[in-house]
Amino acid sequence: NAPNCAPARACLLSGQYGPRHGVYTVDSSSRGQSKRRKLIPIENTKVLDPKIVTIAEAIKSAGYISASIGKWHLGAGPQTGPAGQGFDVNVAGYGAGHPQKGYFAPYGNPELPDGPPGEYLSDRLTDEALKFIEAHKDRPFFLYLPHYAVHTPLQAKKDLIEKYKKKPGSNGQDNPTYAAMIESTDQGVGRIMAKLDELDLAENTVVFFFSDNGGVRTITSNEPLRGGKGMLYEGGIREPMCVRWPGVVKPGTRCDTPIIGIDFYPTLLDIAGLSKPQGKLLDGVNIVSLLKGGNSLSREAIFWHFPAYLEGKAEGARDSYFRTRPCAAMRAGDWKLIEYFEDGALELYNLEEDLSERKDLAKAMPEKTRELHKLMLAWRKTVNAPVPTELNPDYSP
Template sequence: MPRTKQTPEWGSRIFVWIVVALNSASWVVGTAAADDRAERPNIVLLYIDDLGWTDAGFQGSQFYETPQIDQLASQGMVFTSAYSNGPNCAPSRASLMTGLYTPRHKIFTVGDPARGNHRHRKLEPVPNETVLAEDFITIAERLREGGYATAAMGKWQLGKAPTTQGFDVNVAGREWGSPSGGGYHSPYKYPNLEQQDPGEYLTDRLTTEACTFVEAHRSEPFFLYLAHYAVHTPLQAKDDKVERYRNKAPSKRHRNAVYAAMIESVDESVGRVLQTLDRFALADNTIVIYYSDNGGYGGATSNAPLRGAKGMLYEGGIRVPLTVRWPGHVAAGSRCDEPVIGIDLYPTLLEVAGLSVEGQGPDGVSLVPLLEQTEDSLEREAIYWHFPCYLQGRGDPSGGPFRTTPAGAIRMGNWKLIEWFETGRLELYDLENDLGERTNLADREPERREQLHAKMKQWRAEVQAPIPTTPNPRYRPE
């Protein structure tokens, strides 16, 4: 079909109209995109492995140096009663990803639930899953469905690859619970992360990969899950940092130079990520969460004034640092004493991203009302732990061959009850007046003891929490 000839004037008018229309459309699309961008903040979750409750300056350490983490804490809200969902790595990570208590996904511990000398175990522990089943809908899957680019950097531990659970990008994540091969120093070989030249430090490299992801996805909402292997064993750090801490006077609680140097590298990592957000003008539209998967390892640090360490249901094993920065929503320098736990991050991040909770409802409660200070309480009766397993190794002055035998715990208000499944022993603590859990009030407060115990048993029935009852035929009390 022949084209209709246009005069120059008419053709010019059409051209102008087209340009105006395109510019208008671009403005509308750009404005919509900008509005959508503002409604869906970026999410950066900095998950540190085995970092104790007091292992940072903002939590009181006078030996470990954490200026970047301290600054982050000063710019947001510090949760003084934050908890992990388990006393060690795998259960905490599974609960974080799913928003579910451990009996629902049945990852109760790391690997074998019968760790330690069989002669000392009175009971056969319940079976333990080591891989997060793919029918669980992770927070990464929900965010990706909502239009987020998703990346997992570092420790995964819940299966062979986080890419089967909602992450677009996986760097260095496998089923491993600690650094493989040569540890923290190259040469090493991880998925999408190899370095044969000696000397590179894993914490630094993971940070570089994380910053590269932020830069590549700065024009779209993203979820960065930077799960450092640090400060998990083996204790390995940069020589120059170690030397500096060896020449520094130790504090009453902290004195391990290698561990301190590892924490300093984590601190530098946090600083580099925050600087990358600043460089691309993303900080005001990014929620940054700094958190640990369980209490500090007793062979590396002290959790005092808390009792116990990693692997235990005393406060030293499950109370962890948590701080959240969210400009425009969280007041700088704010603090919250409300007890919160890892499963709460699932509904929190869904609400932050403007996504509904549907299908597999999480057990946690959104922290947004606390963060925005519209509420000072979650109106939740209690939080729970269930650990029907054995962990060898001493982690408490009371001694014994285990860090823990099978046990469960509940915190209701300022009160905490621990039940030991081998013996039925109950321990009741008033955390407001006895943070170190030194005085067992179970006999002095029978009504409160029974109230918490009944509530814990009711919860166990609701989540179908298995309790070990089968005697161990190889048990030989000494």
């Protein structure tokens, strides 16, 4: 997925790479001190264009009712909020990317009536999801449940915090509040699974569980992955996914073939028995073959494009001022290439042998570097990806 939240969601819902919809980052693409930015970055689009046919709109033709319950972060109101992008039900989704008044009611969320004082947001969103499932158990439904957790502010239920305070940390995972937030989310997933079983819907329901981006490096550890949220190193873009699809996905199996957020759109179309909407351009590929036990997909590489600045010093970053400077990345098999637009620097990694991205092979393997860069340039041309080249007059190295 993308290295931070809004672009990951835009790609998921549109089935398109970032350059097609222009959502590259969160808020401004000029984050951080101007004097430290060498280039004028590409302007970021902060909402998903309502002209884009989302997956929620596409599956309506098969009789699906859809709900977005939780974080939206791609606009607000009748055009760019969930209701304007094909969702029949919207609970708690608007322009904000985190709970404005925290995780305990009252929430201050215009799309979520306050529950009783002290109600926990993750529990409430799960309750709303269960209501939706119960109400529409007799017809096809699409539930999009993007929890606000574990975004800041870090807040959790006291009993769970105390539980994790008593447990020793390991591999950098030593934040009891963060762990407690994850457990509340996990409990919610379990309740949804139980509801599907209770209503005899499990055999005919596919459940995908995944994250938009990696963990914030100053809060948690993504070891052995390098970096975290906001970076194109693996700690920012590599997340696990779990799938339950009875009769199709064999429990306990593992697939190591990488997929990316744009793949969900064509996959869900296939599962729903639908063809691509007329005139709709999709960059993703259908992963049903992987879910059925296959181990490869018919594409050469996957790509990331981040022509923006994202401030913040964090372990694993390339410098002390930015988590990410304008750059792009691609993965082809076990090979990964990163290009930095300020100086044209290229980094090459073999993820099979160096998952932590510590050994840059670009100079040692110039032919492989050129081969992958050629693929990246061709992809950039295909999707019309803009690259910042204008110098920043405020730059003072």
